[in-house]
Amino acid sequence: MRGYLITFEGPDGAGKTTVINELIKQLPKTLQERTIVTREPGGSKISENIRTIILDPENKEMDDRTEALLYAAQRSQHVSEVIRPALAAGKIVLSDRFIDSSLAYQGVGRDLGVEEVKQINDFGTGGLEPDLTIFLDLDPAVGLSRIEKERAGQEDRLEQEKLEFHNKVYAGYSELLKLYPDRIKRVDANLPIKDVAANSVKIIRKQLPDIFM
């Protein structure tokens, strides 16, 4: 039985974490048992340590290239320690963010270039690509207001960036949707959580029918 990597992407506050938790409840029991949930930045001890450094609001002087390399480094460790072994064991890996976050946030948001950022990530991951990516589509201003409502004053370094940066990231995701139309599928994240999750399950069924056999 082969494993599958399904990633969830979108602006900050689009609902990735909430939707993954809801979506699992909507999967058949046998699939729930085969599924693991992980996240980026993070997913392993070393990667979570790198996450703390990247997101610390005190680290204001972090250079954009350092930021891109730290995201690539945490991903390299996450892939080798968690994702590849799970895929080899036939698991369905649901990752809350993966490489497309780097392409959108660092490649476009930080102006480092999508191809350049892809190259450093491919070095780190051995070129591992998701089987499917669900893009939770939401106006970045709405996502940021959801976060503010949830934990005002506790935003991380990236969430503290200006709306202009988040709008650039959104434009980056729009580019990626055009670049990878077969892999990245859009879901309206304005809908109630149950519907966002149900629509995501529908896409998984359509794109990866073998999982449900």
Ligand SMILES: Nc1ncnc2c1ncn2[C@@H]1O[C@H](COP(=O)(O)OP(=O)(O)OP(=O)(O)O)[C@@H](O)[C@H]1O
């Ligand atoms: N469809 C939705 N409608 C209304 N509120 C939502 C919806 N989805 C998530 N939320 C709320 O928005 C907030 C952010 O949700 P969540 O943490 O799941 O987003 P995220 O995309 O994982 O955020 P981040 O990018 O910071 O990791 C939470 O308070 C959550 O309850």
Ligand SMILES: Cc1cn([C@H]2C[C@H](O)[C@@H](COP(=O)(O)O)O2)c(=O)[nH]c1=O
């Ligand atoms: C993986 C990854 C993430 N980011 C950004 C996106 C968010 O603002 C933060 C943390 O993510 P979370 O969803 O709030 O847990 O990091 C990024 O810029 N580049 C990446 O590769």
